[in-house]
Amino acid sequence: MPEESWTVLKLLQWTTDYFQRNNVPEPRTSSEVLLAHVLAEDRLFLYLNYDRPMEGSELAAYRACIKRRLEGEPNQYITGLQEFWSLPFRVSPDVLIPRPETEVLVEAVLEFLDKADSDLDILDLGTGSGAIAIALARELPAARIVATDLSMAALDLAQENARSHQVDERIFLVRADMFAALPGDSQKFKAVVTNPPYVSDAEMLELPREIRDFEPHHALEGGPDGLAAIRHIIAVAPTVLSQAGALCMEMGAGQAESVSGLVLESQEYRNFHIRKDYSGLDRVLVAIKK
Ligand SMILES: C[S@@+](CC[C@H](N)C(=O)[O-])C[C@H]1O[C@@H](n2cnc3c(N)ncnc32)[C@H](O)[C@@H]1O
CATH class of the missing domain: 3.40.50.150 (Vaccinia Virus protein VP39)
Structure with a gap:
């Protein structure tokens, strides 16, 4: 994930594309589930806050989730739910x-x-x-x-x-x-x-x-x-x-x-x-x- 300023929408678009290129099943859903988990919110929150800027610690936590998903770990074990x-x-x-x-x-x-x-x-x-x-x-x-x-x-x-x-x-x-x-x-x-x-x-x-x-x-x-x-x-x-x-x-x-x-x-x-x-x-x- 390049170092730049990220909003919720920009991050979801980037991750969906990245997951797609790496054959992760249901790329958009996965990106949303993991981002909602990192922000401790539900997926609806993401749709209502597309312009919300992401903080450094949130980006680091999301990056770790993306890595685990890419290694094949199911979303449910990453989110625990x-x-x-x-x-x-x-x-x-x-x-x-x-x-x-x-x-x-x-x-x-x-x-x-x-x-x-x-x-x-x-x-x-x-x-x-x-x-x-x-x-x-x-x-x-x-x-x-x-x-x-x-x-x-x-x-x-x-x-x-x-x-x-x-x-x-x-x-x-x-x-x-x-x-x-x-x-x-x-x-x-x-x-x-x-x-x-x-x-x-x-x-x-x-x-x-x-x-x-x-x-x-x-x-x-x-x-x-x-x-x-x-x-x-x-x-x-x-x-x-x-x-x-x-x-x-x-x-x-x-x-x-x-x-x-x-x-x-x-x-x-x-x-x-x-x-x-x-x-x-x-x-x-x-x-x-x-
Ligand atoms: C297919 S999972 C079902 C889990 C849960 N009931 C569900 O439907 O999501 C089978 C479960 O049986 C347990 N199990 C396997 N062998 C067993 C045994 N000999 N005696 C008791 N439980 C066993 C496993 O630990 C596992 O939790």
Whole structure:
């Protein structure tokens, strides 16, 4: 960035062009998101303040953001924020950046559960930033949610998000390897909700560098065929579901046939269906326990 006097508009134009020439996806949006972050404002502020001169310290901070973005780091890890279910979530490289298609999973759970039910116990397996558990807790004021993860750093961030969205009293965070630390027979859940790691070994090699080099691999890797976690969850979820409770699980595009086969094979579910995401891809399993 040349040494000269900069305004918001001039800087956005220069950065958009620079990102474009360096193949950064969505160059204008990226420039705006990062500049708004540096100025601790929202993007609307930028449009209303195009002529605002930039100070030296702001330029230095923005320059550092541009460098990180150019190296492939996602905007969300640079700003520390991602929106999900119209709520702001803190994110860090310890957690997967919540994806818009995961909102389809939240919708499926809300459709299955009765909002008026005063006795709603839900299990969120692999909670990451806590996005799913927190969205559900906000929508279901009577729900109690056990949210697990193998990563302690993820649980800390989920706790911070739960607190900032004022649902921490109803979300119980547990460090667990899948179902391992859960109290077997005593507690049964109306819904087991999960967005498990489901990327196959071959697909891992093909991921864009924004994901492959920056997002946590333990949040993505589903083993040789991508189904390692999914297989385990379909097999074990019935032991913690109440009668007619639902397993609601996200899956990778192209996994619907294998997932359907696993559900039928288990003989523990009375029926199931698969929902599509906003791009028309099979995305969410809803399987009802017998
Ligand atoms: C695809 S991410 C989903 C994160 C979050 N629920 C979301 O939808 O944005 C999968 C999560 O499962 C966690 N995980 C992976 N293996 C696990 C295991 N064996 N037991 C518990 N959690 C696990 C990862 O740490 C990660 O947070």
